[in-house]
Structures are given as C-alpha cells and as structure tokens.
Amino acid sequence: MARDSAHREIALLRARAQGLFPADAAAPGPVVGALLALQAQDLAAATWAVGARSPGATLAGVRAAIDAGEIVRSWPMRGTLHFVPGEDLGWMQRLTTARLLQQARLTHERQGLTAPVYEQARQIAVAALSGGRSLGREAFQALLERNGIDTAANRGYHLIWHLAQTGTLCWGPTAGNAQELVLLDEWVPHPRRLEHEEALGEFLLRYIRGHGPATLADFVWWSKLTVAEAKRGLQVARPQLAERRIGDTSYWVAAELDGVVPDAAQRRRFAASAWLLPAFDEYFLGYRDREASAAPEHHERIVPGRNGVFQPIAVAGGRVVGTWRRRMLGTAAAGQRLGIDIAPFEALSAAQAAGLRRAGERYARFRELGLGEFDVGELRVGDTAAQ
Template sequence: MAALRTRVSSKVMGRLRLASQGLLGSGFDGVPEAVRAMAAIQAQDLQAALWAVGVRVPGAGLSDVRRALDEGSVVRSWPMRGTLHLLAPEDLRWILNITTARMVQGAAGRHRQLEIAGGDVEVCREAALGLVDGGRAASREELFAAFEAAGQGTEAQRGIHLLWLLCQSASLVPGPLDGNQQKFVAFDHWITSSRNPGREEGIAELLLRYLRGHGPATLRDFAWWSSIPLTEVRKALPAVRGELVELEHEGTGYWLSPSTAALLDQGVPGQRSVLALPGFDEFVLGYTDRSIVLPPEHAQKIVPGGNGVFKKAIVTGGEVTGTWARQGSGRSAAVVPVPFDDTNPFGPAALAGFRRAAERYGRFLAS
C-alpha cells in the first residue's frame, strides 16, 4: 500500500500505538488472546509482566494471568534478546528456531569463560530430563542440585547459563508458578502442539504480528525487538506489506495495521487517556527508538543511568509524562505519581485519570 503522507504529531503516533497494543477502548478478549495479539510481551520482571497483560484485558485479575501460566495457555521463556517474554505456547518452538543460533553465538564468549562446552550441556540435559520425567516440575534449585550431582558446577552464573541453554534448545521450559518463581518442566510435555513454519515464512509472520501489535513501528524497531538481522527483515517485508499500511512521520516510514490506520479518519481517540503501565512495558520498551512517546530529555527518569531497568510509566494522551510507585504494603499501600516536570505537575483532569488507573491496578491485584 502507498504511504499515508499526512502530518501526524508524535502524540497521535503514541495514541496509535496505544490502540495497537490494546490499551485504548475494549482491549483484548482474554489473557491468551492479549499475549498472542502482541506476539510476545517482555517478562523479565514477572510481577510487571502480569500487570502488562492485565492492563490490556478489561476486567482481568492477577489470578487470571497466573492461571494462564499455571495451565500453559501462556508460556514464559527466552525467545529473543536473551530476555524473558510471555508468548503463546504454539509459537515458542518456531521462534526459537529463528532466534536461538544468534543468541547462543552472542553468548559464546561468556560460555567460554564459564567453561561450558557441548558435552556439558548434554550431561545437564540428561540430568534435567530425568528430574522432570513423567510431567514432574522442578525448581531451579533442584535442577542445579541435579547438575552438581552430575559433575557440572553451577556457581558464578554457570548454572543459569546451562539452564538457559536447555530452554533455548527446547528441552525445558518454565512452567507452573510456585509463589513468585516458576518451576521448569519438559518442553514436549508442557507444549504438546507446536507450529513449524520455515525460517523465511516465520520471520514474515513475526514481522506482521509485531507491526499489528506495536505499530506504527519501523523495520529497525522490529529487527531490534526480535534479534533478527535487518537484512532478513527487509527481505521478509514484501510477503506481508499488502496486509499493512505505511505511515510517513518526519521522513521515516512506519508500518501499522489497516484497522489502526483507519482511526486517523475520524481522529485517534485517547487524547485524555491516563494509564499506569508497569516497568518494562512494551509501550515503552518495545522499540529501538522510543523518542516518539518518551521525550529524550526524560529518558533517564524511566531508565536511570541506562541500566536496563525500566520504571513504571504514566502515559497521558499517548506520551510518557512521569513514573509511579507503590508506597507502603498491603491494603494500605498508596500509588503515587511522579511527574517528569516538577514545576508543572498534573492538572486536575490528569490526576483524576491517574487515580482511576491506580484503582484499576488495585482491583487487578485483589482479584
């Protein structure tokens, strides 16, 4: 499709992203549907990831998202960027088939330092699969003990790297929750049905799904997000561009779904929307260039010192305008906004909107 050469402000671009991500209007119909629609949701911080799903599913409670993980209708693993994500179970194996080799290659230097060779991984695979045989689940500590008993040290992060390699090879997968941790299970026992597109078809599908769930976004955004080389991403675009619309913004092409682009016809909603998003949320993190929604002068307030730890974000009208935090514990805990601009705090309407967002978060935690 031809590019829409229309003048669109950054705030409108941000609201289009809110719409794509199910953060405006009716959201998604359920927990698995939200995860599937987003293609994958960052889940390094489990508690943040639970709310990242909940905020996209009206009426969902914490127990609903936890149940999806316990039942395996949503899974959590390391499909890209060496970072944990939530995704649909049928998608994990084929995405790993695309991304694993590059991630393992990127970790090769560290694995040499830890003296991890192919034979070591095979020893750990045998020990781990023996421990989880018959549908049993094992904690990380139990797996580490099995590795040690098989002669494989686990100190200095060696154990977690061995465990990561077993998940990358689809031998193990994080399964049911045990408090705020996950136990590990045999991949083939937990995920009994996997799709198997070829590499080129798979990259094209993942590109399409990312742009539908994150657009407007660039090909570079997707290449960073997916850990897939930009040359392969560009090669995949012709297969799916007929199902997308290209929007030109400040001289750069951004891709999005036709249904999201159609919102431009009548005015993109959400001008007065106020959201309390978790840390590491895809709305902020899911792009290599975040300047459309996060003013560069405030980026350090979301990721202090560039340390990779994303704070909880307040989003008003499609733009990140502050952070928020819980103060206290239990039922008496308060949700406190911290606007970026101390000299120009939120007005009455924004504060009222934030209170509603905080109340929704409280209902999510309680149900």
C-alpha cells in the first residue's frame, strides 16, 4: 500500500510538472519551453503532445507555432527527433552531437558517407535554402541527386540527419502533414549561448522542472549524457533543486516544490482525471523507471516487443489503463467525424470510461472535428450516449 501511495504522489507531481494536471492555458510555445524537449519523430503525435498540455489549442494553432519558429523540430539528443524551443537547440547539440556522430560513423562510412560528401551536401543546402527558402525532404533529396550525391538505401535520411545534427539544417514550416527543411541559422537567428558547465546545469535543471520528481538515472536515460556529465550538471544546478524522498527512493524536484505536498482535494481531482495521450508521450517515455505511471505487466502492451515504438496511451487517475487509436468516420464531402477505440488493460469503471470519453472529446476539438463513435472494450458509446 505504501508503494502504491508513493506511485500516486509521484504521478501527480509529474503530471503537474508536465502541464497535464491541472492543465493551464499555456500556449504551444511555452508548453515546449517548460518541458525543454518532447519526442517528435511522429509529427502528428508530437503536435497532440503539445495540444494535450495546452487547453483550447487546436492542431492549426500548434502548426502556427511551428511555422513561426516558436517550436523547432530537430535532433537535439538520443539521435531522435524532438520538439524544442529554437533558442535552446544549439547548446543542447553542442553537448550531444560529438557522441552521436561517433556512434553513427561506421554506419555512415559503410554507406559511402564521408567528410567530403557531407561538405558537398552542406554547400548544396546553403546555396538552395539561403534567403528564407525551404524544401521538402523529397525535393531536397532530388536536389542532392542532381548534384551527384546518391540518396538511395536511406543515405538521404542520414545526410539530412548529419546536416541537422551539425547545425546546418532543421525542420521548418509545415507543408501538409510534413515539414520542410530550412537553414538553422536563419530559422533561429538568436540562439542562446551557454558555456559547457552552464549548459550541463541547464539541461538537468530544465529536465527536472518539466519532468520531476525524477532521479539522476532518469535524466541519464532521457538525455543520453554520461553519468559523469549528469553529476556535473547536478553540481551546477543544485542550488535550484531539492532532493525529496518519496517511498524508499530519493528524487529531484525544483526547489520551489520542496515540501509541497498535494492536499486531499488535489488528490481527489487527480484520481478523477483522464487523458488520451499520443504515442511517445513524455508522461510515460520520459523516465527510465516508469512504474509510477504504469504497472510493469502492462509495459509490453505500451511498447510491444520492446521495439522502441510507444503506443498512444489512455490514462485515468494518473495510471496508464490502456492504449487507444483513432478512426476517421464519414467522408470529407459529408463532414468527417472522429472515432476513438480504447483497448483497456483491465475492466474500466463507468467513471473512468466517462472521463476517457471527455478526453476523446477534447482530442476531437483539437482536430476541429466532432466525436462520433467511442469504444471502450466491449462498451460502445455513440454520439447521444455521453452523459
């Protein structure tokens, strides 16, 4: 029971740090700034990760923030696409790029991607994109091909990754359901400049503020910095952090939360909360130890085969209670609506089902659609059945 109580407290405090509970009216840009980075290789999922933390936001509004450069999508860490505040991308990459390039070196060399090829591709990119121009992925790869650079067998992706990882490119304005490539120096004209030690402290501090309570091991997993770098970051950020013991484990929280304990009213509201969160959401993904949000026996359902592909999650009372998917109903001409299917891990209560339906309605509003069918296991709820 004490372990369950500790998990509930950790989940509540993490949901608050992540802007999920209580959800405030933060705009998309500040949402990303508060978390520092949200995993974003799935662009549609990442836009909803922002929307879920920005009540009243729509997909169009999040795309507008992307188009304005308030949110930038690139490879700041783990070799994985993330949303980050544009001004923070440069100092993050200066901490992580050298190790990632070393890890990728043999793969790239086997594909014939050498320093002269990278430099030729960089010069082509600068010439084509200078002056605020942009190109989609296929168009950029076609440009490389016309200039004698082979992009087959995934070489095009690796070239884009290298040029972004080394600070030439990033993803810029939206184009349909994708984004176009731009020059980073033009898209982010005023990056923050941090010294190495300051950047280590900033990395850890921003992670804890947007994800805490969390352990140093959680941060090392999330950032892929070394343990030594994480410890040095902790030394730098220590005056702005507090160590807090929950259950039998010590966690780090922002200093302003030291001693703050959720009251009975907050706990009741949290127990009644429900969210539909996207694939790869930080609420589950952002920690090495994920027991506070989901029972270990359910982790295989969230990440089938432990293959790194995280499913969209249904959360009730701070616990992941199932996965979900969306369906489009009807035709564009007749007016489309959204269908949502929940695959619960165990039987849900009527209150949980009702809460998840409300979460589905919120997601439908984000997509500027009506919610049609809503399925929870064997329970099927139509348009007129929600009470």
